[in-house]
Every structure is written in structure tokens, then in C-alpha cells.
Amino acid sequence: MTRHFTDVDDLSADELETVLDAAADLKGQVKRDEPHPLLGRQTLGMVFEKPSSRTRLSFETGMTQLGGHAIFLGPDDIGLGEREPLTDTARTLSGYVDCAMVRLFDHEDLKELAACADIPIVNGLTDDAHPCQTLADLLTLRETVGFDSRVAWVGDGNNVAQSFVLGCALAGIDLTVATPDEYGIDERVLDRADGIGTAPDVTNDPAAAVTGADAVYTDVWVSMGEEHSKEKLAAFEAGDFQVNADLLDDSPIVLHCLPAHRDEEITENVLESDRAVVWQQAENRLHAQKGLLAFLLDAL
Ligand code: CP
Ligand code: NVA
Numbered sequence: 001m002t003r004h005f006t007d008v009d010d011l012s013a014d015e016l017e018t019v020l021d022a023a024a025d026l027k028g029q030v031k032r033d034e035p036h037p038l039l040g041r042q043t044l045g046m047v048f049e050k051p052s053s054r055t056r057l058s059f060e061t062g063m064t065q066l067g068g069h070a071i072f073l074g075p076d077d078i079g080l081g082e083r084e085p086l087t088d089t090a091r092t093l094s095g096y097v098d099c100a101m102v103r104l105f106d107h108e109d110l111k112e113l114a115a116c117a118d119i120p121i122v123n124g125l126t127d128d129a130h131p132c133q134t135l136a137d138l139l140t141l142r143e144t145v146g147f148d149s150r151v152a153w154v155g156d157g158n159n160v161a162q163s164f165v166l167g168c169a170l171a172g173i174d175l176t177v178a179t180p181d182e183y184g185i186d187e188r189v190l191d192r193a194d195g196i197g198t199a200p201d202v203t204n205d206p207a208a209a210v211t212g213a214d215a216v217y218t219d220v221w222v223s224m225g226e227e228h229s230k231e232k233l234a235a236f237e238a239g240d241f242q243v244n245a246d247l248l249d250d251s252p253i254v255l256h257c258l259p260a261h262r263d264e265e266i267t268e269n270v271l272e273s274d275r276a277v278v279w280q281q282a283e284n285r286l287h288a289q290k291g292l293l294a295f296l297l298d299a300l
Contacts, residue, residue, distance in 0.1 A: 003296050004114040005122045006107075008131040008166040009192055015295070016138070016170050022300050023139050023284070023291030030065065030287070037067025038299040044070040045097040046124070047078055047089075049104045050224045054258060055124045055132065058285040059101050066290055066299075071097065081109065090116035099297060101132075105225055120296040122289075127225065128186070130159045133257050134167035135288035140281040141173065141215060144253055149214035152252075153177040154206045155241055155265055156232075157185040160219045160257045165200055169193035175200040178209035180235040206241050210248060217255040218243045221265050236265065243270055253277050 004010060011019065029036045044063045046056060056072060063070040080089060090113045093100045099120045104110050107128035114121040123131050141147065151168065153161050157179040165185055168175040169192075177185055177200045184202065193199040203209055210216050221236040222229055240247075243254060244267040254266070254276045262268045270276060294300050 002118055003120055004117075005120065005131060005292060005296060006110055006114055007123060007129045008134045008163050008170060009196060010131075011170070013170045013172075013196075016167070018300065019135060019291045019295050020139055020142060020288070021291075022294055023135070023287040024142075026290045026294075027284075027287040035067075036065065038294045039063065039098075039297060040067035042066075042068040042098040042297060043096070044068065044293070045073065045093050045100040046070055047073045047080065047093075047100060047102040047104075048124075049075055049080060050125065052103055052124070054282055054285050055101075055103060058289055059124070062286050062290040062293065065286075066293065068098075080104070086112045087116045089113065090121075091118075094118040099293060122292065122296070125159060127223070128159055129163045130257070131163045131167075132285065132289055132292065133160055134163040135292060136281055136284040137164060137217070137255060137257070138167050138171055139284045139288050140255065140277055143280070143284075144277055145214040147171050147173050150174045150176070150212055151215045151217065152209040152213040153179075153200070153217050154209060154243055154247070155179065155218040155236070156183050156221055156223065158183070158219075158223055161185060162189045164217065165189055165193050166196065168200065169196040169198045172198060174198075176203065176209040176213070177201070178203050178206040178241070180204060180239045180241070182235060183232065204239060206239070206247060210250070210252065212250065213252045215255060216243060216248060216252045218265050219257050220259070220261050222261075233264075241265065242267065245270060248275070251275065255281055258282055
């Protein structure tokens, strides 16, 4: 059966552990300069409706390291949903490539592609979810504070946060989410986390969320496609959601999916401090996604 990765909870808790273990092994192999051509002669299609640095770089480099190949298709190449229906794109991709990673605006489009594809479809970010980011986040937490720790999310409750909520639920991480009331985690995502076993505590008070936290995670206040939303910025400013030295008076580590808007959701001095593990987190996209691709393509 074709396995897709539309969000983190497409994996069971055991499968998530398998992917993270594979990621850690593959990371070791890269560091020791050992070849690991698990996906020799296989091809990944990469379809982007939005810009990207980390996602494109990590998937393309990952496929090279696994002995395969990746093809980049930007917004002007494929004209998703414009040149032909999504269903036709899904069937076309299925005839050429072994797996497709897609970065789209509308999560429903991703689900439609997955429903018609005979190959694994991997979510490289939609407006609702960013599960590949969560794999890297969890690998980073496992390497630093461990899963038996308290984590606080401070900021917008959209894509990165929502997948992180599901990932923490699967990993059994004690999570508190602080968002403005109007930019919280979708109730349906909270229900899914609850169904897995551990829904986060939810608050609109960043200071309360970070008290006693071992790790604090934030993301931009204005996501790709929302650049003109002035009300959104105002809501985060009014609620004191900036991750700054005053907020972090204990000494948690700090995560950010990047790109960061310095001195908006996070101050320059926190981002550049020793407590920030953001470059380790960004590098872990590579290792985590290689583990995922090897899992989805039955190469572990
Ligand atoms: N974190 C992340 O997905 O980065 P890019 O948008 O650069 O791919
Ligand atoms: N929330 C951000 C994440 C970027 C990786 C966005 O959607 O733009």
C-alpha cells in the first residue's frame, strides 16, 4: 500500500521512532563519510508553490546522498491546478518518479494529490501543516533536552505549530502552546492530538507557557501568503509574544524553524545566543527527511 506523509500522524508512534532512529543512523553515516545509497536510481519530484531554502536544499541533497536524484519544479514550471487538474498532475508524477514532495498553499490540494497518486506524497509545507519540519524538531529535541522534558510553543498556531502539536503527542512530550486567542491551534488538530493521547495545554499567556520550560519554540508571525496581514502582527505585538531575553529568564534552549524575522517574533540576541539550536535544527531537516524517504520507499 502506498504510504503518504500529509501530516505527522500519518505515522504511528512506533513508526515515528523508526524514522527518527533511521535519521540518527544516517546522520552518523554522513558525519563518518560513509556511503549509504539506500535509494539508488530512485527519483524524487519536488513541487513548490511557495519559496523555500531549507526544504529544497535538504530534500535535493538528501536524495543525492541516498544515491538517487531529485527534480525541482517551481511555480512557473508545473502551474499546479492551472495547466491541468491536480488529478492529472498526480497521475503524471506517478508515472515518472518514485516519490513526490510538494509545498502547497491549500492542504486540501495536497490531500487531493495524495488521493490520486500511486507514489508516496510528502508534505513539504501547506498552510495547515509542516510535518517534515516536525521530524527535524523532534530529532533536535531528542539530541538535546530529550523527550522527557517540558516544551513551550510561543507564537502563531498555524502550520509549523500544528504539526509540532501532533509530533509531541506521538512522542509523549509535555507541551504548552501559547498563541493569541484568534491565532490558535485548530480544534480538529487538538482533537487529533487528544486521540493520540496527549493534547497540549493551551494558553494566551507566553510568560506562563515558558515558566519551567526546557525548550521554547517559535515561528514567524506572518507566514508566506499572509504578508499583508497587519492585524496579525498587531495581535502578536499586543500580547507580548516576542521570544526575548526578558521572556526567557530561566535557561531553556530555543528552537525556530527559520526563516526568522529578527526582532519581530524573536530578538537578534536570542537567535544568535548559545541557547538557540536553530542551525542544528535546520541541518536535521536533511537527516530526518532521509529517514522518512527510506521508510516510505521501503528501504530501511
Ligand atoms: N523551515 C523551512 O521549511 O524553511 P524553508 O521555507 O526555507 O524551506
Ligand atoms: N509559518 C511559516 C513557516 C515557514 C517554514 C510559513 O508558512 O511561512
